[in-house]
Amino acid sequence: MKFIFCFLLLSLTIFNLAAKGLKPVYLRCEYKENPVTDAAAPRLSWELTSAENGQLQTGYQILAASSESKLTESLADLWNSQKVNGRATSQVEYAGKPLLSRQICFWKVRSWDKNGTPGEWSSTAKWEMGLLDKKQWIADWIGLDLDNLGKGKTYHLPPAPYLRKTINIKPGFVKARLYVTALGLYEFSINGKKTGDDFLTPGWTDYDKRVYYQTYDVTSQIKAGANALASQLSYGWYAGYLGYSLLVGNPVVRTFYGKVPLLKAQLEVEYVGGKIETFATSGQWKASVGALLESDLLNGETYDARKEFSGWNIAGFKDQEWQNVQVYPDKADRQIQVYPGPPVKVTQTLAVKNTIARPEGSYIFDMGQNFAGIIRLKVKGSAGDTIRLRFGEKLHPDGRLMTENLRMARATDTYILKGDAKGEMWEPKFTYHGFQYVEIKGLKEKPSESTLTGLVIGSDTPKVGSFETDNKMINQLYSNIDWTQRANYVDIPTDCPQRDERVGWTGDAQVYVKSATFNRDVASFFTKWVVDLNDGQYENGAYPLYAPRPNLRKTDTFSPGWMEAGIICPYQVYRSYGDTRMISQGWPYMVAFMDFLEKRGKGNGVFKEKSFEDIDPKGGFGDWLSFGKKTPPDMLASFYYTYCADLMAEMAGAIGNVKDQEKFTSTAAKVRKAILEHYTDASGRFVCDSAAYGNGAGYVDGQLGFTGNTQTAYANAIYMNILSKPDQRKAGLYLTELLEKNGGKLATGFLGAKPLLPALSSTGHSDAAYKLFLSKEFPSWGFEVENGSTTIWERWDSFTKEDGFKYNAAMNSFSHYAFGAVCEWMFGNAAGIQASKPGFAEFDIRPEIAPDDLGDGGIKHLKASYHSINGTILSEWQKQADKLVLKISVPVNTVANVYVPGKMSDQLLVDGKKIGSSAFVKLKGEQAGYVILEVGSGSYSIENKR
Numbered sequence: 001m002k003f004i005f006c007f008l009l010l011s012l013t014i015f016n017l018a019a020k021g022l023k024p025v026y027l028r029c030e031y032k033e034n035p036v037t038d039a040a041a042p043r044l045s046w047e048l049t050s051a052e053n054g055q056l057q058t059g060y061q062i063l064a065a066s067s068e069s070k071l072t073e074s075l076a077d078l079w080n081s082q083k084v085n086g087r088a089t090s091q092v093e094y095a096g097k098p099l100l101s102r103q104i105c106f107w108k109v110r111s112w113d114k115n116g117t118p119g120e121w122s123s124t125a126k127w128e129m130g131l132l133d134k135k136q137w138i139a140d141w142i143g144l145d146l147d148n149l150g151k152g153k154t155y156h157l158p159p160a161p162y163l164r165k166t167i168n169i170k171p172g173f174v175k176a177r178l179y180v181t182a183l184g185l186y187e188f189s190i191n192g193k194k195t196g197d198d199f200l201t202p203g204w205t206d207y208d209k210r211v212y213y214q215t216y217d218v219t220s221q222i223k224a225g226a227n228a229l230a231s232q233l234s235y236g237w238y239a240g241y242l243g244y245s246l247l248v249g250n251p252v253v254r255t256f257y258g259k260v261p262l263l264k265a266q267l268e269v270e271y272v273g274g275k276i277e278t279f280a281t282s283g284q285w286k287a288s289v290g291a292l293l294e295s296d297l298l299n300g301e302t303y304d305a306r307k308e309f310s311g312w313n314i315a316g317f318k319d320q321e322w323q324n325v326q327v328y329p330d331k332a333d334r335q336i337q338v339y340p341g342p343p344v345k346v347t348q349t350l351a352v353k354n355t356i357a358r359p360e361g362s363y364i365f366d367m368g369q370n371f372a373g374i375i376r377l378k379v380k381g382s383a384g385d386t387i388r389l390r391f392g393e394k395l396h397p398d399g400r401l402m403t404e405n406l407r408m409a410r411a412t413d414t415y416i417l418k419g420d421a422k423g424e425m426w427e428p429k430f431t432y433h434g435f436q437y438v439e440i441k442g443l444k445e446k447p448s449e450s451t452l453t454g455l456v457i458g459s460d461t462p463k464v465g466s467f468e469t470d471n472k473m474i475n476q477l478y479s480n481i482d483w484t485q486r487a488n489y490v491d492i493p494t495d496c497p498q499r500d501e502r503v504g505w506t507g508d509a510q511v512y513v514k515s516a517t518f519n520r521d522v523a524s525f526f527t528k529w530v531v532d533l534n535d536g537q538y539e540n541g542a543y544p545l546y547a548p549r550p551n552l553r554k555t556d557t558f559s560p561g562w563m564e565a566g567i568i569c570p571y572q573v574y575r576s577y578g579d580t581r582m583i584s585q586g587w588p589y590m591v592a593f594m595d596f597l598e599k600r601g602k603g604n605g606v607f608k609e610k611s612f613e614d615i616d617p618k619g620g621f622g623d624w625l626s627f628g629k630k631t632p633p634d635m636l637a638s639f640y641y642t643y644c645a646d647l648m649a650e651m652a653g654a655i656g657n658v659k660d661q662e663k664f665t666s667t668a669a670k671v672r673k674a675i676l677e678h679y680t681d682a683s684g685r686f687v688c689d690s691a692a693y694g695n696g697a698g699y700v701d702g703q704l705g706f707t708g709n710t711q712t713a714y715a716n717a718i719y720m721n722i723l724s725k726p727d728q729r730k731a732g733l734y735l736t737e738l739l740e741k742n743g744g745k746l747a748t749g750f751l752g753a754k755p756l757l758p759a760l761s762s763t764g765h766s767d768a769a770y771k772l773f774l775s776k777e778f779p780s781w782g783f784e785v786e787n788g789s790t791t792i793w794e795r796w797d798s799f800t801k802e803d804g805f806k807y808n809a810a811m812n813s814f815s816h817y818a819f820g821a822v823c824e825w826m827f828g829n830a831a832g833i834q835a836s837k838p839g840f841a842e843f844d845i846r847p848e849i850a851p852d853d854l855g856d857g858g859i860k861h862l863k864a865s866y867h868s869i870n871g872t873i874l875s876e877w878q879k880q881a882d883k884l885v886l887k888i889s890v891p892v893n894t895v896a897n898v899y900v901p902g903k904m905s906d907q908l909l910v911d912g913k914k915i916g917s918s919a920f921v922k923l924k925g926e927q928a929g930y931v932i933l934e935v936g937s938g939s940y941s942i943e944n945k946r
């Protein structure tokens, strides 16, 4: 009894100690859990939990070892960081022994809390090093040239090759890794089982400069004796159709990087004792044409199941009839690296919502959600029965599938049955579509709900945001934003998933990047894409219109508002995740871009009218898809110049480059001054010399004329801090005036819509921002929701009651995330979550409460959470009859300034008690209708009277 009592006491004390300390969880390396990386000094991060409020880390210690058993202070053979003082829990660089290719590093961490007490060690995590030297790749590029078998009139779609080899593995192996990549797309299997569950590997890059590879732990997939290595290849971005090249009559419409898809793979088998045997792609492999008759990313797949070879991917298959593969030379300066982004995967499956019978035995399936992905087909029938699947985002009023907005993307999959009496199942491997509706032709029996399943694909970016209110329309809008992001963050940030475009448009990416960070963890996604951007930079320093940058149209070059993505995206990654590596690695590119601007500005500091008349369209895209008179693109270019110089100054500071910090600070001041001199009048309104643009020919919507006095001009000037404080306020008034004159409606395009609501809020017009946000009238976000959208449209008028889908054949996507950039305001203003220090180590919660006079169309209750790199932040507010209740969460090791609507004299309550009763909630002061509290970690409920 006594013993039990002692034991209980002991465990209680241990529990108590543990409960008091900090516990590191969610250990990651290069933003991933247990990844393979080729970063020389991988960056580590963890999050902290604690049972106490107001907790901070005062120090940490990391151990890294070559085996889990050596992960102790005395044995750690790779690294013992010793105690490092400070609050850092992310971007912590490994600084132990140099790491070798293939090395597995086990690691753990512990943290000291604010009282200097060390907590428990975390559980063990690991990372593995990839192949650090290109010479370690002994595998050849192999393929089979089937190009001459492409027969179509409009689409040249050759069959996709099958490759295989049987190998012999000796007994006594302990570990096996497959390193694999392709020029094109690959799917690899060992003994009939696919390696990994990634889709569209190895991703899109400028293949002349670099190609990424995947590493799979295949130890459990191999066996002693005969093993089959097998791979299917497809054309993908490397050799398939890309963008609108076909539509615009570009001389090249496919094979932008090469004609024949190629595979490079090596299986490394390690035996007891450490000896490694490598089985690599070589001229010894066999290849054949098979069932995959057509395979193209945009145009779809055709699969003839009658041509399947059974057992081709397992040992024992007789491949004597198959051809020898062809071996292709490598490009000496092509880099081969570990895929740095989150893999593209099937992230969700969707069941059919509704089946509609159509004339002539065809059917349309409604998946209930517009998404990017493929379908899994289950059918029964006779050999040779042909099922044709077409995909669309909308139906015509008469019930037909609407495909005009796909333009030249054929987006058609065909399955030819083999006639298996048990039924057959198929899903395409190397294509995807943007759709909500699927039209099926050729079914011999009435379909059931299980005939089709939707497989949602996208870069597997962890969900970090949630946004919920008591207003249904807003909840749907948030869902639409997230779905549109998922549909377009597919290896790169595409503009749209459905039509013949789907490229990494830089303007869309830069206006939306901050919004994206609130929904999904996009740190490694942008780590990948920013390299694409840098690879795509022009010799003159301009970042391109889209990255990667195949030559889709001769006149495609760069545009103000688009090219700045090269500065804005790394900046946002720095602000959201505290990442300075992207800045230092990209610095030469970013500086080259700033030099380009300097040269273009001819020392004026401002881009006067017609500064960009040499590009196509003249002036660039400007405030693309706006309504009414155009904001001069050169004025916007000048704003962006200032903005980029500001960001560069801040980023230079972040990497300790004082010289450049000073340089860009003075550039920003110079351009600001020149803008005001050139583009404002005495009253501080924006003006321009519209006559300079003549009749506007060659400019986007130039015939509408130009004026500086637009919503977009003021919204951007306020957002980008172009004006002095008093002038900011004036600009806010001008902006509201313009809105009123326009019947309370927005007129902004891609560049104007993002800053519109933030600019209203920051100049004291939160009510006006809410009116736009909650409006259901055309044009507005709510209008789209009211009209049944499940994603964000490309244009405000993608559909109107009067004109239907009038832009269909031209340009009319229903899944375009750019206008979803309102998300930045939703989290940053409505919920009020704003980072004041990079990585949300310190942040504000400054909610803007929706006005009361909106009745049922308003918001009484809003709850948003954001899982930052430091942990989960919650901001919830609820208007009750006589009081406002805020619920907030501040992650361990962070500090928040919480702005509670009200006055000092209000006597607000925290967890039911007066301020002052908690050591972690301190009164800091009062500002513009808010009481400011400094709050340490923990969850709190704050009440104030209304």
Ligand code: RAM
Pocket (backbone or CB within 6 Å): 495, 496, 501, 505, 506, 507, 508, 621, 624, 811, 816, 818
């Ligand atoms: C469209 C794209 C993209 C936009 C460019 C200017 O075709 O879809 O969204 O950035 O044009």
